[in-house]
Amino acid sequence: MQVEGNWCVGGMEGECREMRAEWVLKLMMKSGKTLLLLLCLKLLCCAVIAAPQTCPANNVDNCGDSDGWEGEFFPGIPKIKYEGPSTKNPLSFKWYNAEEEILGKKMKDWLRFSVAFWHTFRGTGADPFGAPTKYWPWEDGTNSLNMAKRRMRANFEFISKLGVYFWCFHDRDIAPDGKTLEESNANLDEVVALAKELQTQAKKRVLWGTAQLFVHPRYMHGAATSSELEVYAYAAAQVKKAMEVTHYLGGENYVFWGGREGYQSLLNTDMERELNHLARFLEAAVAYKKKIGFNGTLLIEPKPQEPTKHQYDWDAATSANFLRKYGLTGEFKLNIECNHATLSGHSCHHELETARINGLLGNIDANTGDPQVGWDTDQFLVDIQEATLIMLSVVRNGGLAPGGFNFDAKLRRESIDVEDLFIAHIVGMDTLARGLRNAAKLIENGSLAELVRKRYQSFDTEIGAQIEAGKADFEMLEKKVKEWGEPKVASAKQELAEMILQSVL
Ligand code: XUL
Ligand code: CO
Numbered sequence: 001m002q003v004e005g006n007w008c009v010g011g012m013e014g015e016c017r018e019m020r021a022e023w024v025l026k027l028m029m030k031s032g033k034t035l036l037l038l039l040c041l042k043l044l045c046c047a048v049i050a051a052p053q054t055c056p057a058n059n060v061d062n063c064g065d066s067d068g069w070e071g072e073f074f075p076g077i078p079k080i081k082y083e084g085p086s087t088k089n090p091l092s093f094k095w096y097n098a099e100e101e102i103l104g105k106k107m108k109d110w111l112r113f114s115v116a117f118w119h120t121f122r123g124t125g126a127d128p129f130g131a132p133t134k135y136w137p138w139e140d141g142t143n144s145l146n147m148a149k150r151r152m153r154a155n156f157e158f159i160s161k162l163g164v165y166f167w168c169f170h171d172r173d174i175a176p177d178g179k180t181l182e183e184s185n186a187n188l189d190e191v192v193a194l195a196k197e198l199q200t201q202a203k204k205r206v207l208w209g210t211a212q213l214f215v216h217p218r219y220m221h222g223a224a225t226s227s228e229l230e231v232y233a234y235a236a237a238q239v240k241k242a243m244e245v246t247h248y249l250g251g252e253n254y255v256f257w258g259g260r261e262g263y264q265s266l267l268n269t270d271m272e273r274e275l276n277h278l279a280r281f282l283e284a285a286v287a288y289k290k291k292i293g294f295n296g297t298l299l300i301e302p303k304p305q306e307p308t309k310h311q312y313d314w315d316a317a318t319s320a321n322f323l324r325k326y327g328l329t330g331e332f333k334l335n336i337e338c339n340h341a342t343l344s345g346h347s348c349h350h351e352l353e354t355a356r357i358n359g360l361l362g363n364i365d366a367n368t369g370d371p372q373v374g375w376d377t378d379q380f381l382v383d384i385q386e387a388t389l390i391m392l393s394v395v396r397n398g399g400l401a402p403g404g405f406n407f408d409a410k411l412r413r414e415s416i417d418v419e420d421l422f423i424a425h426i427v428g429m430d431t432l433a434r435g436l437r438n439a440a441k442l443i444e445n446g447s448l449a450e451l452v453r454k455r456y457q458s459f460d461t462e463i464g465a466q467i468e469a470g471k472a473d474f475e476m477l478e479k480k481v482k483e484w485g486e487p488k489v490a491s492a493k494q495e496l497a498e499m500i501l502q503s504v505l
Pocket of ligand 2: 257301337365408
């Protein structure tokens, strides 16, 4: 997620107030035009115009229930169904067939899709150069508590129609920041109470929750790695509450993405002290998790940079090393985000395999970057080859549960129709579903595994077994070299491996 997406959260920045004023003005102008149009129609037809089904966004006070919205949020959108690859209907799945079994498990259980509240319901399309572009009909341009509740109801209609079981959130995405911790917590409690009611009705669950420790100016130097003790304490209090509400909502995981846990310059940074503080913070989180009986998995989400120049959880290997150094490997797993992987100079497949072979693969933030752009663009994944490699890792991992695939992805700034929210998720789900089908074909066909097996077969010998068991010393190996002479080296068969992969796409 890019920080710009959250510009207006908490109502802190001047730009936000201006944007909001501009927005309200636009809405007023819009409603002015609508009124004129309605008047004309009435005069022309001499007919009585029925009251609109939904409450206009700029008329929150005069609309029935507490959050001022009646009827559906997505009126023209049906429940999305599987129609198969030949359908021309954009509002249907071509490859994702939730109940179908692949490799002995239902597709929905391999994939465990989740909608990211912050992108889908707080993303405005604003970027560092321009104002918001998305004016969803249910938004009134405020960050009020009522607006937060209305958005939460939109969220459940959205995931229900999409046929997704999970959602993910940051504390401050779902409820407005207050002037004090107590006020913020009270806001959160009110929205979470509604979320609990709605998710029970809709039979949905939280995949993971997290605390937003990067938007508010207090976190400018970091949260757990801030040079300010009071900020460290504030972050601890915020995480404590975010863990409590995640637990209350039946969350299956809790994520730590170190938004500003890093540095801009080593000249003014005591890196060793900051890393020690981060470890103490995570230890305290483990202790609190146990205290409240939260059984979800704690996840670290690596990212190399953005917003800081260097983030401490650079990539999977760096995070694994950090966890090992501080004795935390048993308590945490990793949430691998594909766009973060490419920012660190790795492929998503590399990061997944690194996490997997270290026993740390917990969850995937499913998105992708742009090969020509150097930052976190958080696009929906549409590359079938990449999805196939991702699914190969997931299958080798035996699935991701209790983790899943969270769409930490957003619409392009220029995609401004409500239906685009559905289309983006549908194509993201279909891409991973197709990746799963391809991975199954690769596994069932066996040629790739056979190629890899053959490549290492020289180790399937007595000496190989001794090496792998740590029983081959240098003297013994030197004796063998004298006996064998110059090694005979086989081809790596990379092009053949690529041909096999291509045959299942
Ligand atoms: C930031 C990012 C976050 C985390 C949760 O790039 O991915 O949205 O997933 O804080
Ligand atoms: Co993420």
